[in-house]
Amino acid sequence: MKGQPPTDQSDKQAAQEEEGFDRLVRDNIGWMLFLAARILNDGTKAEDAVQNAFSNIHKGLENFENRANLKTWMHRIVVNEALMLLRKDRQLKELPIDDSYPLFDQNGCRVVDQAVTWETAEMNLTAQQTREIVRDEIAKLPDDLRIVLILRDIEGVSTAEVGKLLELNEPTVRVRLHRARVALKKRLEPLIVRGEL
Amino acid sequence: MNLLVDRTRRRIHGVLFRLPGIVNCEEIEGFILDYLEDELPKCQRQPFNVHLAMCKSCRTYLADYKTTLTATAALSNEGDIALEDVPEDLIAAILRPRCP
DSSP: OOSSSSOOOHHHOOOOOHHHHHHHHHHHHHHHHHHHHHHHHHHHHHHHHHHHHHHHHHHHTTTOOOOOGHHHHHHHHHHHHHHHHHHHSSSOOOOOOOOOEEEEESSEEEEEOOOOSSSSOSSSSOOOHHHHHHHHHHTSOOHHHHHHHHIISSSOOOOOHHHHHTTTOOHHHHHHHHHHHHHHHHHHHHHHTTTTT | OOOHHHHHHHHEEEEEETTTOOHHHHHHHHHHHHHHHTOOOHHHHHHHHHHHHOOHHHHEEEEEEEEHHHHHHGGGGGGOOOGSSHHHHHHHHGGGGGGG
């Protein structure tokens, strides 16, 4: 790549392309690794996903014409690679029967939950600390809910696009999104009650 | 909330929610996503708002739901991993197949 000087026009072009790819990798690897780690909950596997993603990007770059949407295209590739690894590693867990979904009585009235309290004396958390707690609580959600929440509410991917990525129809994506938010809300209630969020 | 107060509240609401044009909390739950995305049909918007006006627990629930959304969205502004923290051997592995 940065070895012998180019001897003819095609060598020169190849060298320029490689330099361009080198720059593309260095400019984008940070956010791609971060995103893959968020999806996989695993730093080592995230590196595998990013490596596979760049391999596909390199293959597809020549024919990719819409340079304005380069980042969107790369985003989709790395998400796909991370999801493939996640599926390979373990089936996305089915919707769990948990206690996070709201309860209603026989009249359809909301049964108000008694707020859970955390055993921590720490108050007035910094913005960084609350972000870390939110991040940790998201990481604890079941995969099928967590992924939808990450893609929709953090990455800003549309419902239709999430459906395509996860091979789900839109109503299912919406149900999972709502369940994910409700489950997260329940986990964050101690912070919400204390006005820390 | 005191359990007795909650039970009394639900008993009163149980009567109110049987009135025509009034939806109950369980139905509201199914409207929340559409409501927040401004996709709630006009015919459902009014019953939704009427319910919220008379049900404190749903108002609190919705406020907490929105707080959760805001806290989640805040993560989208997180900086990515700085280049110096990316393992150099990973960058080398990505670039290696194309080295002469």
